[in-house]
Amino acid sequence: MTKLSLRDALNRAHHQIMSADDTVVVIGEDILGGSGVDGGQELGGVFGVTAGLAARFGEARVIDTPISETAFVGMATGAAMTGLKPIVEVMFCDFMGVCFDQIMNQAAKARFLSDGRFDLPLTIRTTMGAGDGSAAMHSQSIYGLLATVPGLVVACPSTPADAAGILKAAVAAKGPVVLMEHKGLYGEMGVVDEALPPVPLGKGRVVREGADVTIVAVSAFVNRAVEAADLLNAEGIEAEVIDPRTIKPLDLPLILESVKKTGRLLVAAEDAAFGGFADAVISAVSRAAFSDLRAAPAAITPPDAPVPYGRKAEAVWLPGTDEIVAAASALATA
Amino acid sequence: MSAETLTWLAEKAWFIRAFEGAIARAADAGEVPGLVHLSNGAELLELAVAHALKPGLDQVTGSHRSHGIALSLGVDPYGLACEILGREGGLSSGLGGTQHLIAPESGLLGSNGIVGGQVPLALGAALSAKTLGTGGIAVAYFGDGAANQGAVLESLNLASALKLPVLFVCENNGLGQSTASSYAAGGVSLLGRARSFGLAADHVDGTDVVEAIKVADRLASWVRSAGSPAFLEASVPRLSGHYHGDAETYRGNGAGPTDPFDRLPKLLADRDVPEGLVAEMKARAEAEAERVVAKATQAADVSDKALQRYLKEAGA
Numbered sequence: 001m002t003k004l005s006l007r008d009a010l011n012r013a014h015h016q017i018m019s020a021d022d023t024v025v026v027i028g029e030d031i032l033g034g035s036g037v038d039g040g041q042e043l044g045g046v047f048g049v050t051a052g053l054a055a056r057f058g059e060a061r062v063i064d065t066p067i068s069e070t071a072f073v074g075m076a077t078g079a080a081m082t083g084l085k086p087i088v089e090v091m092f093c094d095f096m097g098v099c100f101d102q103i104m105n106q107a108a109k110a111r112f113l114s115d116g117r118f119d120l121p122l123t124i125r126t127t128m129g130a131g132d133g134s135a136a137m138h139s140q141s142i143y144g145l146l147a148t149v150p151g152l153v154v155a156c157p158s159t160p161a162d163a164a165g166i167l168k169a170a171v172a173a174k175g176p177v178v179l180m181e182h183k184g185l186y187g188e189m190g191v192v193d194e195a196l197p198p199v200p201l202g203k204g205r206v207v208r209e210g211a212d213v214t215i216v217a218v219s220a221f222v223n224r225a226v227e228a229a230d231l232l233n234a235e236g237i238e239a240e241v242i243d244p245r246t247i248k249p250l251d252l253p254l255i256l257e258s259v260k261k262t263g264r265l266l267v268a269a270e271d272a273a274f275g276g277f278a279d280a281v282i283s284a285v286s287r288a289a290f291s292d293l294r295a296a297p298a299a300i301t302p303p304d305a306p307v308p309y310g311r312k313a314e315a316v317w318l319p320g321t322d323e324i325v326a327a328a329s330a331l332a333t334a
Numbered sequence: 335m336s337a338e339t340l341t342w343l344a345e346k347a348w349f350i351r352a353f354e355g356a357i358a359r360a361a362d363a364g365e366v367p368g369l370v371h372l373s374n375g376a377e378l379l380e381l382a383v384a385h386a387l388k389p390g391l392d393q394v395t396g397s398h399r400s401h402g403i404a405l406s407l408g409v410d411p412y413g414l415a416c417e418i419l420g421r422e423g424g425l426s427s428g429l430g431g432t433q434h435l436i437a438p439e440s441g442l443l444g445s446n447g448i449v450g451g452q453v454p455l456a457l458g459a460a461l462s463a464k465t466l467g468t469g470g471i472a473v474a475y476f477g478d479g480a481a482n483q484g485a486v487l488e489s490l491n492l493a494s495a496l497k498l499p500v501l502f503v504c505e506n507n508g509l510g511q512s513t514a515s516s517y518a519a520g521g522v523s524l525l526g527r528a529r530s531f532g533l534a535a536d537h538v539d540g541t542d543v544v545e546a547i548k549v550a551d552r553l554a555s556w557v558r559s560a561g562s563p564a565f566l567e568a569s570v571p572r573l574s575g576h577y578h579g580d581a582e583t584y585r586g587n588g589a590g591p592t593d594p595f596d597r598l599p600k601l602l603a604d605r606d607v608p609e610g611l612v613a614e615m616k617a618r619a620e621a622e623a624e625r626v627v628a629k630a631t632q633a634a635d636v637s638d639k640a641l642q643r644y645l646k647e648a649g650a
């Protein structure tokens with residue numbers, strides 16, 4: 001066991017995956033960096049996740065691209081149909097707006113349209129998340145939106161071990177997987193097994209047990225939910241925190257089991273206020289286990305507005321631990 | 335170029351440089367919420383383009399690197415500084431920030447966080463001008479990196495096919511973030527691309543302000559009179575990092591680009607401007623930029639109230 005940041009865990013997982021399988025290629029903007037610059041040193045990706053890969057595996061397998069998301073995400077998709085296992089990076093998930101045809105129509109539908117004759121071992125890595133002043137087009141979290149597309153697996157890990165393990169599972173998967181990394185979590189430290197074992201897609205994790213209220217929290221919200229659970233303890237409320245890890249397929253059985261015990265559901269997610277992950281979970285639980293619910297489920301999400309730039313506005317926009325505590329305690333006493 | 339034009343341009347250029355310096359210092363002091371992409375090196379070219387435009391008629395869209403474009407168009411420096419700092423008095427009360435500058439009253443339709451996203455919007459401004467018969471034109475600024483975006487290539491074609499009065503200005507600084515244009519761009523010439531779409535196209539050394547004024551004026555006049563699109567590729571240096579604070583290890587060890595401002599004093603001297611004017615202009619620019627940004631630093635952050643206003647109106 002060793003302690004690694006989420007960034008370093010992902011980096012190590014890339015090294016392990018690429019050394020174990022020659023068909024894995026990494027594609028994206030500035031993932032090597034300095035391409036075409038005389039004497040330039042590598043950047044290793046804007047967040048350093050792909051550092052050292054080109055030096056070890058060569059520039060034929062670590063491919064810097066022009067700023068042409070439609071073309072290179074589509075290229076990765078076609079390559080996944082024809083023998084390669086690409087890990088393609090879209091620098092910020094906001095930029096998926098540029099290449100959404102290739103994601104929604106091409107990558108997501110190919111296995112269906114081929115009646116399963118294609119495998120599509122495509123991993124799309126991207127970043128997400130507000131809280132650093134990056135404003136409306138570099139801060140979104142669109143996992144709920146992506147999860148509405150049939151054919152896509154969407155995962156949002158919150159720990160170094162899960163990030164590395166999900167990357168491994170994604171590369172081994174038969175269909176396209178979008179791996180969404182929260183910018184605010186890259187420095188997050190955690191204990192990992194050196195082998196960085198794969199984490200099964202579609203399996204959530206109980207982060208903390210509790211009998212009074214179930215909090216399903218995604219990505220950067222997992223830590224806030226755990227903090228909230230500590231504070232709720234002082235009020236005599238025991239919160240159970242669940243990290244779904246995969247947005248779709250959703251580990252609904254794990255959530256239902258918890259709700260059966262607590263009768264109360266709170267979902268904390270940074271994506272859309274309307275029709276996003278929180279609404280999807282609340283809908284699924286209400287349909288499957290209405291009689292287990294002792295209070296109306298609640299959601300903590302940002303408001304239905306683009307991510308604002310100013311510090312005060314962003315702080316208001318992005319819910320924190322306090323909002324989770326308030327919502328959970330209202331729910332527990334409802 | 336007349337002495338007056340050159341003096342106007344030099345004064346503004348030094349102010350833009352000083353403004354970016356003051357913004358960089360404010361960022362270092364923790365006063366700026368986001369990362370800023372400074373315009374250092376492109377000032378003269380942007381002023382030359384602004385000089386060819388008609389205030390009140392023309393609309394411009396820009397990239398993530400648009401502080402200088404905004405100032406070249408006459409956007410109020412205090413409103414700009416407040417937006418970059420996310421403060422009261424900002425163009426959008428701090429909702430948009432450094433990459434999303436909107437001042438259509440000054441001819442800045444908007445700058446953009448998505449590389450290439452601003453270019454189709456300029457086509458829209460050109461379509462409005464054409465349909466409404468305003469006599470205005472649109473300008474789309476973008477970088478050499480953005481020149482590889484589908485939205486940009488589609489726009490070159492659409493503007494040509496529909497005969498839209500839009501001037502594309504590609505600021506070629508040789509780099510897109512850390513990647514060289516020579517690596518990322520297939521083919522040797524961006525100009526050749528534009529011409530292949532049927533656009534009138536020209537290249538200018540954006541550090542040569544005399545030429546830049548001439549070429550920008552010629553192309554903008556042609557767009558206005560012919561009602562057809564044109565393309566200007568301007569070589570400009572990127573004197574600072576991709577963003578302020580960028581360590582730039584990818585830059586290599588070659589000599590850095592030279593500053594186009596180095597030529598200004600001689601150009602002015604050749605036009606018999608009064609002795610000491612250059613030093614005076616620089617000092618004025620520094621003092622004014624410092625004053626504006628310092629005042630913006632004192633302004634309150636009311637972005638939360640702006641967000642509440644938006645939510646109320648949206649019924650959220």
Ligand SMILES: Cc1ncc(C[n+]2csc(CCOP(=O)(O)OP(=O)(O)O)c2C)c(N)n1
Pocket residue numbers: 029067069091095098397398399447448449450476477478479480481507509510511572576
């Ligand atoms: C669609 C999209 N892809 C990538 C980025 C990240 N990014 C921001 S600026 C930039 C480089 C742009 O280069 P260029 O167009 O040459 O403009 P310059 O920065 O040189 O002014 C990149 C890759 C982005 N903001 N949007």
